Amino acid sequence: MSADHSDELKTPLYDLHRKLGAKMVPFAGYNMPVQYPLGVLAEHLHTRKAAGLFDVSHMGQVVLTGTGADKWLETLVPGNIIDLKVNRTRYTMFTNEQGGILDDLMITKRENDIFLVVNAACKTQDIAHMRANLPNGIELTELNDRALIALQGPKAAEVLARFVKGADEMAFMEFKIATIMGAECFITRAGYTGEDGHEISIPNDKAEEIAKALLAEIEVEAIGLGARDSLRLEVGLCLYGHDITQNTTPAEGALMWSVGKRRREEGGFPGANIIMSQFKSGSITKKRVGILPSGKTPAREHTKIMDASGNKIGEITSGGFGPTFGAPVAMGYVKPEFAENGTEVFLAVRKKLIPAKIAATPFVPQNYYRKK
Amino acid sequence: MTTYFTEEHEWISVEGNLGTVGITDYAQKALGDIVFVEVPETDTYAKGDEIAVVESVKAASEIYAPVSGEVTETNEELEDNSALVNSSAETEGWFFKIELSDLSELEGLMNAAAYKSFTEALD
Numbered sequence: 001m002s003a004d005h006s007d008e009l010k011t012p013l014y015d016l017h018r019k020l021g022a023k024m025v026p027f028a029g030y031n032m033p034v035q036y037p038l039g040v041l042a043e044h045l046h047t048r049k050a051a052g053l054f055d056v057s058h059m060g061q062v063v064l065t066g067t068g069a070d071k072w073l074e075t076l077v078p079g080n081i082i083d084l085k086v087n088r089t090r091y092t093m094f095t096n097e098q099g100g101i102l103d104d105l106m107i108t109k110r111e112n113d114i115f116l117v118v119n120a121a122c123k124t125q126d127i128a129h130m131r132a133n134l135p136n137g138i139e140l141t142e143l144n145d146r147a148l149i150a151l152q153g154p155k156a157a158e159v160l161a162r163f164v165k166g167a168d169e170m171a172f173m174e175f176k177i178a179t180i181m182g183a184e185c186f187i188t189r190a191g192y193t194g195e196d197g198h199e200i201s202i203p204n205d206k207a208e209e210i211a212k213a214l215l216a217e218i219e220v221e222a223i224g225l226g227a228r229d230s231l232r233l234e235v236g237l238c239l240y241g242h243d244i245t246q247n248t249t250p251a252e253g254a255l256m257w258s259v260g261k262r263r264r265e266e267g268g269f270p271g272a273n274i275i276m277s278q279f280k281s282g283s284i285t286k287k288r289v290g291i292l293p294s295g296k297t298p299a300r301e302h303t304k305i306m307d308a309s310g311n312k313i314g315e316i317t318s319g320g321f322g323p324t325f326g327a328p329v330a331m332g333y334v335k336p337e338f339a340e341n342g343t344e345v346f347l348a349v350r351k352k353l354i355p356a357k358i359a360a361t362p363f364v365p366q367n368y369y370r371k372k
Numbered sequence: 373m374t375t376y377f378t379e380e381h382e383w384i385s386v387e388g389n390l391g392t393v394g395i396t397d398y399a400q401k402a403l404g405d406i407v408f409v410e411v412p413e414t415d416t417y418a419k420g421d422e423i424a425v426v427e428s429v430k431a432a433s434e435i436y437a438p439v440s441g442e443v444t445e446t447n448e449e450l451e452d453n454s455a456l457v458n459s460s461a462e463t464e465g466w467f468f469k470i471e472l473s474d475l476s477e478l479e480g481l482m483n484a485a486a487y488k489s490f491t492e493a494l495d
Binding site for chain 1: 404405407408410425427429430431432451
């Protein structure tokens, strides 16, 4: 299968992936490792047990400088950015005037600027969106000179602390700048697996050296996009473009927890009226829920969700086998009257109707670090 | 006993008019970790019918009947241990047994050497 990958972008870790025997696939314009010789299942389980290293350099890293950048950013996102403390990170999303989600992202307030990490597939449009709204005095810089890796798992912090003193004492969603092997790195205690761990932004020219050093630690294995997807799905985290899109609002997407009290009261973000009216009145036509199929058949994206009478009540947006959960797991949207946990529904998989239940996420416990 | 191969990466091992069917080692490698196999009901199938489904961590793949006939037995081991398809695709990881209704259908299938060059051309 000699596909032509010549127009795909490569991350600074491309050569390392090839050396490690990764199976490379096109993803968001990049040639990315979907799995290593270990395989998706073992990579998933290893991350939940020890530590996994993920290349997420395809994601966009952006810095905003200038007085009032936090205040301005609040005109584009519903998250509370003004009150975010220095060196703290927050999950939020860009919304449009209809309340739809343009992308979800992580925002870190730093001493002198704001650091954003956005999805690979959306980064061009996110940057264009910000630039189109950028006021005088605020500057946007894309950090194309940086790679991004994630070190995730119950042993991840212990491993990183061998390179960065105190990395294991950072709070969940805390940020710091530290030097690793002579390189200035941006470290955030966050991730996309439901496990403890950090995301580490590294200058391109030092990325391979640092990744290799982390992989040389006994607890660490390289993990591909395949396991990244099953890990995030098991803990109920959304995949943009699937579980949340321009056609889903934060209220429909069950993401109102990320909209702080002040933002709910004041509004001031695109689509605020629609989102807040949906949230207050509950007048939505669909709601994102977790779904547990009975039996062993995984129900994939686009599987129709039916009620007991055979009427379509929704659709699955992410679904597969949960290696740690040990059974199929899914999430999707259903009409709000079916959104309560425990509601029995049916999934139209091929020619069969598989009984399933609406269920709370995460399906496996999150293991984020909590300071003692 | 003779083993034949299809372009859809199934094997069928035939003794008399009884065939044992599974997917090839090449196929299991391409699919990755297999988490579920939906084996067929014991029923009559025509060649080319969708007869089973393999679910890997990545995707669902349909398996088509390599020959026409009646499915008489399915591999119950796969119910609890679908990973058998990864570890022994062409032996213990068989899917079902089928009584062939038309032995001449085997003539269109590949032997091991032909299948090997077929897969080499795909890589």
